[in-house]
Amino acid sequence: METININGLSIIGSSDAIHKGESVKAIDPSTTHEIDPSFFSASSEEVGQAATLASQAFLIYSKKSSKERAAFLNEIATQIEALGDTLTERAMQETGLPEGRIKGETGRTTGQLRLFATLIEDGSWSQPRIDTANPDRAPLPKPDIRSIQRPLGPVVVFAASNFPLAFSTAGGDTASALAAGCPVIVKAHSSHPGTAELVARAIQKAAQITDMPEGVFSLLFGGGRTVGSALVTHPAVKAVGFTGSTSGGTSLMKLASVRPEPIPVYAEMGSVNPVVLLPESLSANSEKIAAGLHISATMGVGQFCTNPGVVLVKKDESGDAFVESFVQKMKDTAAQVMLNPTIQRAYCDGVSQLKNNDKVRTLVANAAAADATDCLGATAVFEADATAFLEDESLSDEIFGPGTTLVRWESKADLLQLLENFEGQLTGTLHATDTDLENYSEALPILERKVGRIVYNAFPTGVEVCHSMVHGGPYPATSDGRSTSVGTHAISRFTRLIAYQDSPQTLLPDELKDGNPLGIVRLEDGQYVGAS
Amino acid sequence: METININGLSIIGSSDAIHKGESVKAIDPSTTHEIDPSFFSASSEEVGQAATLASQAFLIYSKKSSKERAAFLNEIATQIEALGDTLTERAMQETGLPEGRIKGETGRTTGQLRLFATLIEDGSWSQPRIDTANPDRAPLPKPDIRSIQRPLGPVVVFAASNFPLAFSTAGGDTASALAAGCPVIVKAHSSHPGTAELVARAIQKAAQITDMPEGVFSLLFGGGRTVGSALVTHPAVKAVGFTGSTSGGTSLMKLASVRPEPIPVYAEMGSVNPVVLLPESLSANSEKIAAGLHISATMGVGQFCTNPGVVLVKKDESGDAFVESFVQKMKDTAAQVMLNPTIQRAYCDGVSQLKNNDKVRTLVANAAAADATDCLGATAVFEADATAFLEDESLSDEIFGPGTTLVRWESKADLLQLLENFEGQLTGTLHATDTDLENYSEALPILERKVGRIVYNAFPTGVEVCHSMVHGGPYPATSDGRSTSVGTHAISRFTRLIAYQDSPQTLLPDELKDGNPLGIVRLEDGQYVGAS
Numbered sequence A, B: 001m002e003t004i005n006i007n008g009l010s011i012i013g014s015s016d017a018i019h020k021g022e023s024v025k026a027i028d029p030s031t032t033h034e035i036d037p038s039f040f041s042a043s044s045e046e047v048g049q050a051a052t053l054a055s056q057a058f059l060i061y062s063k064k065s066s067k068e069r070a071a072f073l074n075e076i077a078t079q080i081e082a083l084g085d086t087l088t089e090r091a092m093q094e095t096g097l098p099e100g101r102i103k104g105e106t107g108r109t110t111g112q113l114r115l116f117a118t119l120i121e122d123g124s125w126s127q128p129r130i131d132t133a134n135p136d137r138a139p140l141p142k143p144d145i146r147s148i149q150r151p152l153g154p155v156v157v158f159a160a161s162n163f164p165l166a167f168s169t170a171g172g173d174t175a176s177a178l179a180a181g182c183p184v185i186v187k188a189h190s191s192h193p194g195t196a197e198l199v200a201r202a203i204q205k206a207a208q209i210t211d212m213p214e215g216v217f218s219l220l221f222g223g224g225r226t227v228g229s230a231l232v233t234h235p236a237v238k239a240v241g242f243t244g245s246t247s248g249g250t251s252l253m254k255l256a257s258v259r260p261e262p263i264p265v266y267a268e269m270g271s272v273n274p275v276v277l278l279p280e281s282l283s284a285n286s287e288k289i290a291a292g293l294h295i296s297a298t299m300g301v302g303q304f305c306t307n308p309g310v311v312l313v314k315k316d317e318s319g320d321a322f323v324e325s326f327v328q329k330m331k332d333t334a335a336q337v338m339l340n341p342t343i344q345r346a347y348c349d350g351v352s353q354l355k356n357n358d359k360v361r362t363l364v365a366n367a368a369a370a371d372a373t374d375c376l377g378a379t380a381v382f383e384a385d386a387t388a389f390l391e392d393e394s395l396s397d398e399i400f401g402p403g404t405t406l407v408r409w410e411s412k413a414d415l416l417q418l419l420e421n422f423e424g425q426l427t428g429t430l431h432a433t434d435t436d437l438e439n440y441s442e443a444l445p446i447l448e449r450k451v452g453r454i455v456y457n458a459f460p461t462g463v464e465v466c467h468s469m470v471h472g473g474p475y476p477a478t479s480d481g482r483s484t485s486v487g488t489h490a491i492s493r494f495t496r497l498i499a500y501q502d503s504p505q506t507l508l509p510d511e512l513k514d515g516n517p518l519g520i521v522r523l524e525d526g527q528y529v530g531a532s
Helices: A044-061 A066-095 A099-122 A172-180 A193-209 A226-233 A247-256 A279-302 A317-331 A341-353 A387-392 A412-421 A433-438 A443-450 A487-496 B044-061 B065-093 B098-123 B172-180 B193-209 B226-230 B248-256 B279-302 B318-330 B341-355 B386-390 B412-421 B432-440 B443-450 B488-494
Strands: A025-028 A033-042 A129-131 A146-151 A157-160 A184-187 A215-222 A240-245 A265-268 A275-278 A311-312 A362-366 A382-385 A401-411 A425-433 A451-456 A497-501 A523-524 A528-529 B022-030 B033-040 B129-131 B145-151 B155-158 B184-188 B217-220 B239-243 B264-270 B274-279 B311-316 B360-365 B378-386 B403-409 B425-431 B451-456 B495-500 B522-524 B527-529
Touching: A025 A066, A025 A412, A033 A193, A044 A215, A044 A226, A044 B279, A066 A172, A066 A193, A066 A425, A099 A247, A099 B193, A129 A172, A146 B098, A157 A226, A157 A279, A172 A184, A172 A240, A172 B065, A172 B386, A184 A226, A193 A215, A226 A247, A226 A433, A240 A341, A247 A265, A247 B248, A247 B412, A247 B527, A275 A279, A275 B443, A279 A311, A279 A317, A279 A401, A279 A433, A311 A317, A311 A412, A317 A362, A317 A401, A341 A382, A341 A401, A341 B403, A382 A387, A382 A497, A387 A401, A387 A412, A401 A412, A401 A497, A412 A443, A425 A443, A425 B217, A443 A451, A443 B432, A487 A497, B022 B065, B022 B193, B033 B193, B044 B184, B044 B217, B044 B226, B044 B443, B098 B172, B098 B488, B155 B172, B155 B226, B172 B184, B172 B239, B184 B226, B217 B360, B226 B248, B239 B248, B239 B443, B239 B488, B248 B264, B274 B279, B279 B311, B279 B318, B279 B403, B279 B425, B279 B432, B279 B443, B318 B360, B341 B360, B341 B403, B341 B412, B378 B386, B386 B412, B403 B412, B425 B443, B443 B451
Parallel strands: A129 A523, A157 A184, A157 A240, A184 A215, A240 A265, A275 A311, A275 A425, A311 A401, A382 A401, A425 A451, A451 B495, A497 B451, B129 B522, B155 B184, B155 B239, B184 B217, B239 B264, B274 B311, B274 B425, B311 B403, B378 B403, B425 B451
Antiparallel strands: A025 A033, A129 A146, A146 A497, A362 A382, A523 A528, B022 B033, B129 B145, B145 B495, B360 B378, B522 B527
């Protein structure tokens, strides 16, 4: 394997940035020591260069056939795999995540790229529709109209701290935007800049191999919010993808809405993912549910958007038994290295606030060993009554890390009020037997208004990358509850409908040509054709 | 036919509003006299009642089967038809539009309702997707995930002044929202309140006949912006549809974006719909194009969102001949009654500004006869050179009415720069032979970035209601260029994706059940099934 040097410079199309202003180093959270090299913030000129290049690239890239774009995505996957241990080691060092997780996430990232390649090679995703002409219609002839989803333009993607690969440089936002036909500019996360650079070089190489226009991809480094704000407000940029905090996401939404030309921001800002344990199910499966919840709540040191932060448990004997078992498992869980000191401090602050809240009982508040790195996340479990939870809004705030709040309810009315009280969430989970579902049938329509994905008798972590996945949910879980950032539906965030009226055949996209040359699913004069 | 009294009161669910505060009367633009009765603004309490009722209705209405919602839409069409001449006469009186137009627009409105009924009866529109489970997958079992488009919640629709039926009370926004499963609150346009009330009573009656929940539909009257603002900022409201001015649309966008829970606003704000005349086509069809453009530019007294406001004509002999012919036709066109005095004044102001702009030549500026109503719109034609048009932004502002600006270009570079200079537009039209398209191939990708619909060798007015129509376009033509307000794609403005993981069969929507009981098009494990 060739050695890949990390040089700390932004990548603008096929070139390295030359500006060497402010710089930061990555931090190894397991030691809290800095790691070489330094990463230099892009200058505002370089932001402009990347945006202008993307804009020029769009003219060429948006006209590439689906097959050509698919080849690019597949080649990115190949080039990421070719990074091998260099990538695994750097990502582990920058994030404190174990080898298995990084390798798994690399597989998810390349799998995702290939899934989007398959999707666009087919072409049915673009919703081709044809209404043919009728020149004899009275009083007015009917024209020929054909429409299809076409790419929006250059997209800015903000990498996430908690998924250095699958939600970062070549993650779901990038894969779906490139699949749609949009050039991408990634703003690297300062928590894993080396990983970002390695993956960006893989994309750069894939673009060269598959003859994509310069500027189809750029990667910019930048501490603070200067580079990000400059990107979001640049007139060439037509959409934004983001995964991160509510404050980060909402400030991007604001920036985008006051531009001379407002643009869509797809911000996935997380949630507490309520888990509802219904009585018959809990009484039958108490131990199994406690074990499953423990795994879900501590997986990745709780640093998942779908972490089950709030669990609604009935105040009865089965509920008490469940709490006891879950508490024991959480107590017995050793503290783990968190992604970075900022996240760790925020987690500790959240835990402290709950510990000091007299409406809340602290059931577990493990402390990390005194001589350990100060980037450890120790498990925590809190308990609150339904009334307390309803009274104190702060109890439904997300605490990013391995902390869980158990809310004890007594009556169905309590439970329904608790559910009604939640803001938008990525997921809502029910543990329920058929009888439970009948007895608590009013819970479902409430949940359906509040979440993007309803999970039955399982746990919210583990977001399957597939055609039907919805990793979205009403505000404030995301900025736009109509969309998903995982799964192939994510591509439609970066497209818009265009209609062609009485167009010459040669000028139509292949997807809309007479005779259905791609053999795809189309809506032709009100009839779907092309499926099996 | 039974007599239908217009009582001037807002309709809140199955009741009339009781508040009688401020009131306005409609104006007959052909006489500029007021028409009885008075219409009373809804109080802020009544706004709250309508919103709360809609919210309660959503719980029931969103669970109605597609078949039941389709029956409701079909019954609305039937009840509108039953209004017969009462509706035609009132609409003519309030808008100054001729009988043929009102009858045609009624047909378009009922046709649109029935098209959406057909769409949802099929169910394929909701993008049902299924990924089945694989319990044996390693390292983790694969869950069963199914997703579908589900309704957003109560929708507020602002009626348009220029389409008293097709873009108003039971127009495209209302039809698509009701089809999606969303209750609707219409804010009536004060330009045709009687028409609004008649149609609203038809909807109310249809809701009763088809057993829809109270609050599935309400109609509120209100002058100024108080009622509209209260509706858009009400927490129960989840989306907004609007057709009207840029200032109206952008102020709704702002209101919606600063809500505690931001909601989508679909505002269609109009455009100048550039028409490009390429040389070979113009030289061969000069007279035909002049005749077609004249019809398109004066149709409905130019009061269409798709009115061709700016025409790009080459500065050569054919161009001159075309201009001469078009000018003569526009000169010979009598002034017509416009929709209301506000629109007429805005049109006259726009025309005056161009007349006084020394970068512009006035070719036609007909005046209405001195003894006529002051609500007449007379045709106007202006001419500007490409450089002047590029220098003066105001020349590309929409002038709503029968005025056309001809921009004369000399070189291809001129033309491309003119196209590049346009903001987002609903439509872009090309008159071109195959040779023209080859010689000016660079024009197409620019147009494609700027517009929602590209029209070849025809004119932009006449928006076909069909599956493939796109009546949208990048900002500022609309607030959200990813959407359309005409055609069946409009339904997806009012839905969001929801996924069900490992759901019991009985709790799934029929569209997602095993065995495809509705026989619709679905994406099952990556394969489309169900089409012919």
